[in-house]
Amino acid sequence: MATLLWCIWQNRNNNVWNDTKINAQQEQQLQTDRAVMQWQQPRFGYVKCNVDASFYDTEGAIGWGWCVRDHRGRFVIAGTNIMHSRLNTLEGEAMAIKEAMDEMVQRGFSHVIFESDSKIVVDAITSSHRGISDFSLLISSIKSVLVLNPNFEVKFVKRQTNMTAHSLARVAYSMPSRCIFELIPQMVDLQGL
Structure with missing residues (x-):
């Protein structure tokens, strides 16, 4: 009911302020698009590990980060690392996935x-x-x-749903080396992602 009222209110405001009207089918498509751009919980029994890499061309370094959450969206563990090497973008992204996988194996995660x-x-x-x-x-x-x-499964997601890992990858440059976070790092906001 709250969603319906919110949609009516939003449609009214769009009509008054932007002189645009959205029909029910368009509103449903907008809601579907918003859901796709939000982090989705994994199925029961699985954890989800979002992974990303970042690049600093001037320093010849690559940083990567990963963040694990459970089927309820709760933080489990995260990590960052930095490598001073001139990997291309694809190699860096693949290296980030490989390191996250190795960490999950080492820590006994199976799904x-x-x-x-x-x-x-x-x-x-x-x-x-x-x-x-x-x-x-x-x-x-x-x-x-x-x-x-x-x-283990590997899936593609849009950047908007991978922002936690992206933030961790960027923060890797301010860390002296590989870091593991067993509590939610202050620089990462899990809300709404």
Whole structure:
């Protein structure tokens, strides 16, 4: 009922202030679009690990971050790392996923959905293509982890739903090295993500 009233109020305001009217079908599509752009809880029994990388070209460094939440959206653990190496964007995004996977294996997580906002990397992981580049070798390494952990999944999400991991990746530059957070880091806002 609250949603219906909010929609009526919003439609009225759009009509009065913007001279636009939204019909019920358009409003339903807007709500669907908003849901897609919000972090979605994993199914029961799984945790979700959002992963992202960030790049500082002037320093030749790459930072990455990951954040794990349970099926209720509660914070479980997070981490950051920095590498002083000139990886390209795809290699950096793949390296972030690989490190997050290794950390989950080491900590005994067995049912994990990894989400990245790098569609090319996620597509490479789910494809059967093989190559000999550094990027292809990283992808092969990730695929090996997936074979050994059949309840690990890798999915693409839009950047808007991956902002927690993005924030952690950017904060990696202010950390001396690899950091693990067992409490919600102050620099990360989990609300609404």
